[in-house]
Amino acid sequence: ETGVTQTPRHLVMGMTNKKSLKCEQHLGHNAMYWYKQSAKKPLELMFVYSLEERVENNSVPSRFSPECPNSSHLFLHLHTLQPEDSALYLCASRQTSGGYNEQFFGPGTRLTVL
Amino acid sequence: GENVEQHPSTLSVQEGDSAVIKCTYSDSASNYFPWYKQELGKRPQLIIDIRSNVGEKKDQRIAVTLNKTAKHFSLHITETQPEDSAVYFCAASIGSGYSTLTFGKGTMLLVSP
Numbered sequence: 001e002t003g004v005t006q007t008p009r010h011l012v013m014g015m016t017n018k019k020s021l022k023c024e025q026h027l028g029h030n031a032m033y034w035y036k037q038s039a040k041k042p043l044e045l046m047f048v049y050s051l052e053e054r055v056e057n058n059s060v061p062s063r064f065s066p067e068c069p070n071s072s073h074l075f076l077h078l079h080t081l082q083p084e085d086s087a088l089y090l091c092a093s094r095q096t097s098g099g100y101n102e103q104f105f106g107p108g109t110r111l112t113v114l
Numbered sequence: 115g116e117n118v119e120q121h122p123s124t125l126s127v128q129e130g131d132s133a134v135i136k137c138t139y140s141d142s143a144s145n146y147f148p149w150y151k152q153e154l155g156k157r158p159q160l161i162i163d164i165r166s167n168v169g170e171k172k173d174q175r176i177a178v179t180l181n182k183t184a185k186h187f188s189l190h191i192t193e194t195q196p197e198d199s200a201v202y203f204c205a206a207s208i209g210s211g212y213s214t215l216t217f218g219k220g221t222m223l224l225v226s227p
Binding site for chain 2: 004031033040041042043045048056090094096101102103105106107108
């Protein structure tokens with residue numbers, strides 16, 4: 001295990017539902033990331049939190065709402081999604097001090113929007 | 115912002131052959147270049163990385179080369195094995211602070227026994 005966990009692993013939701021994705025890291029890292037991985041596309045960075053403060057929002061639609069209550073937990077709240085939002089959502093964490101450090105990924109949540 | 119191009123998108127080799135995957139980047143300020151391997155249904159995992167102060171790095175059967183002038187870097191896998199079959203992603207970043215990574219589109223490597 002890499003120390004980054006995500007729940008749920010699979011999620012099917014309708015366009016009018018509200019759901020949340022959860023990420024937890026047990027590595028003592030101070031930065032956390034949400035990525036979207038769609039078929040035949042590069043990993044797309046969605047949000048970055050550093051020291052619990054959102055430092056990047058890559059033009060993500062407002063139907064995706066992140067929350068970082070502490071340095072170990074990251075949520076992605078989903079509301080009125082579209083079918084094209086179906087993808088694998090990956091969380092990652094990293095320690096920003098001490099030079100170049102690896103981003104550790106979680107296993108992802110496979111989201112299907114009907 | 116940074117743009118990373120990766121080629122080829124798929125690569126099929128016979129077991130024992132070498133495989134080379136190439137990436138180019140656009141931002142000359144990028145100084146950290148990791149490679150991730152993602153097996154089917156699993157998370158991406160770092161296999162090797164290189165900083166801009168070196169031109170080559172090797173770890174057993176895998177090596178990465180970096181040409182800062184041309185802004186390209188490559189992954190070399192020698193003596194490929196079926197378990198090397200996966201999608202490989204290159205990435206580039208300015209490796210300081212919270213260090214966002216810009217990824218290439220990935221290369222699906224298939225190693226046939």
